[in-house]
Amino acid sequence: MxxxxxxxxxxxxxxxxxxxxxxxxxxxxxxxxxxxxxxxxxxxxxxxxxxxxxxxxxxxxxxxxxxxxxxxxxxxxxxxxxxxxxxxxxxxxxxxxxxxxxxxxxxxxxxxxxxxxxxxxxxxxxxxxxxxxxxxxxxxxxxxxxxxxxxxxxxxxxxxxxxxxxxxxxxxxxxxxxxxxxxxxxxxxxxxxxxxxxxxxxxxxxxxxxxxxxxxxxxxxxKVANPLFYFGLIGMLLTVAGGLLGVYVVYEWFQNIERIPMTILTVLLIMAGLMITMFGLLGDLFLAFHRETTQELKKVREELEKLKRKME
Ligand SMILES: Nc1nc2c(ncn2[C@@H]2O[C@H](COP(=O)(O)OP(=O)(O)OP(=O)(O)O)[C@@H](O)[C@H]2O)c(=O)[nH]1
Ligand SMILES: [Mg+2]
Incomplete structure (x- = not known):
């Protein structure tokens, strides 16, 4: 039709x-x-x-x-x-x-x-x-x-x-x-x-x-639809920036130059990056639970609809 x-x-x-x-x-x-x-x-x-x-x-x-x-x-x-x-x-x-x-x-x-x-x-x-x-x-x-x-x-x-x-x-x-x-x-x-x-x-x-x-x-x-992508991207950028800075700090250290503030910055960047990525992973987990609940609710709603139709 x-x-x-x-x-x-x-x-x-x-x-x-x-x-x-x-x-x-x-x-x-x-x-x-x-x-x-x-x-x-x-x-x-x-x-x-x-x-x-x-x-x-x-x-x-x-x-x-x-x-x-x-x-x-x-x-x-x-x-x-x-x-x-x-x-x-x-x-x-x-x-x-x-x-x-x-x-x-x-x-x-x-x-x-x-x-x-x-x-x-x-x-x-x-x-x-x-x-x-x-x-x-x-x-x-x-x-x-x-x-x-x-x-x-x-x-x-x-x-x-x-x-x-x-x-x-x-x-x-x-x-x-x-x-x-x-x-x-x-x-x-x-x-x-x-x-x-x-x-x-x-x-x-x-x-x-x-x-x-x-x-x-x-x-x-x-952010809501795919938190792992949203937070993961920021986290990855920070970690990569920290990693590059870290390579530079280590290279300088081998030349007997110590860069204390830069070392601190490297650690902060990598830590922040990893933490934000963790947010993404947690968000993803929540989303998976939420999807499961929504699926169940959908099933319940369908069953109710069927029941309602039968009663009419
Ligand atoms: N009501 C309303 N319609 C709008 C507004 N802005 C654009 N439109 C309409 O929305 C449609 C799409 O806009 P276009 O300018 O063609 O944008 P587009 O299709 O992405 O771009 P083109 O490739 O140039 O056609 C057209 O029919 C416009 O007249 C608006 O602010 N209000
Ligand atoms: Mg158009």
Missing amino acids: AIEREDVCILIPTLNEVLTITPLIQDFREMGFDHIFVIDGNSTDGTVQAAEAAGARVVRQSGKGKGTAIIEAFSLIEEPYILMLDGDGTYAPSDADRMLAPLDEGADHVIGDRLTACDEGALTRLNHFGNHVINVLFKWAHGAYLQDILSGYRAFTQESLERLNLKETGFEIETEIAVEVVRNDLKVVVIPVSYCERPGTPTKLHPFRDGYKIIRTIYRLA
């Missing part, structure tokens, strides 16, 4: 996308999707009017940033399935059915992968490389390689949203969604989608500034 069009909300965040928003909404309407929800970041170019005229429900977001907009939109959607994409005309409505299909087969979250089969030139080389680095870092920190964690093309169930704890305000939101999806053990499917060049409209993404923020987010969120 395929997913009914009326059970799907097409969610489009926009900030000054007047050039592309109308054809995008029209394409979806022609395909039979009538629930189109535009969350607008207070555009000044007439995007709101254009989207309303094309037949979408439009809400002006409160606050600033793509993350804020998406979190606000999630609280306003009632349809059981959500298909989310950017309003800049870079993603194709024709991929919608392929994106939604896995949800029908039990997936919780679908990511549209832009990197595998993208248009020549749709992503600058810098963006392509940056995306790849970010996906690899994500794998190290969070333990899953999801091909394209920053993709704006996503499909998910309303039910799965309730399990995501989202707080990021800017372009870090996709990263946070990916982290939460992995942390909550949701069933993820990655589907290659086509990706076209922006039709000349200005991007709101600053590759270096936003790239740095995204990498920082991947690392910061690892």
Whole structure:
């Protein structure tokens, strides 16, 4: 049984996308999707009017940033399935059915992968490389390689949203969604989608500034999701620094030069490094216990649900 069009909300965040928003909404309407929800970041170019005229429900977001907009939109959607994409005309409505299909087969979250089969030139080389680095870092920190964690093309169930704890305000939101999806053990499917060049409209993404923020987010969120990585990295850096300094101190000692303060610093660095690594190990242990408890709770909840259904 395929997913009914009326059970799907097409969610489009926009900030000054007047050039592309109308054809995008029209394409979806022609395909039979009538629930189109535009969350607008207070555009000044007439995007709101254009989207309303094309037949979408439009809400002006409160606050600033793509993350804020998406979190606000999630609280306003009632349809059981959500298909989310950017309003800049870079993603194709024709991929919608392929994106939604896995949800029908039990997936919780679908990511549209832009990197595998993208248009020549749709992503600058810098963006392509940056995306790849970010996906690899994500794998190290969070333990899953999801091909394209920053993709704006996503499909998910309303039910799965309730399990995501989202707080990021800017372009870090996709990263946070990916982290939460992995942390909550949701069933993820990655589907290659086509990706076209922006039709000349200005991007709101600053590759270096936003790239740095995204990498920082991947690392910061690892504190809870993977404490061994988070603390282990700091611990390792301190220990290595202490080790290098130690080599220097020993080398000088053989030349009959004694460096007392530097020796103390070496010891402090190595001790601090090892202690912080221990924090990571302890954190990892706690997390393992916590996972076990959550698993048990999940089983209990499922049993209760079954019982409730039997009683009805
Ligand atoms: N509501 C809302 N939407 C935003 C905001 N910032 C960006 N957007 C929209 O979010 C989508 C993604 O933004 P883009 O500027 O395309 O960022 P990107 O896709 O990472 O970068 P490009 O590769 O240049 O397309 C677009 O539809 C924007 O209009 C915001 O602050 N609020
Ligand atoms: Mg875009």
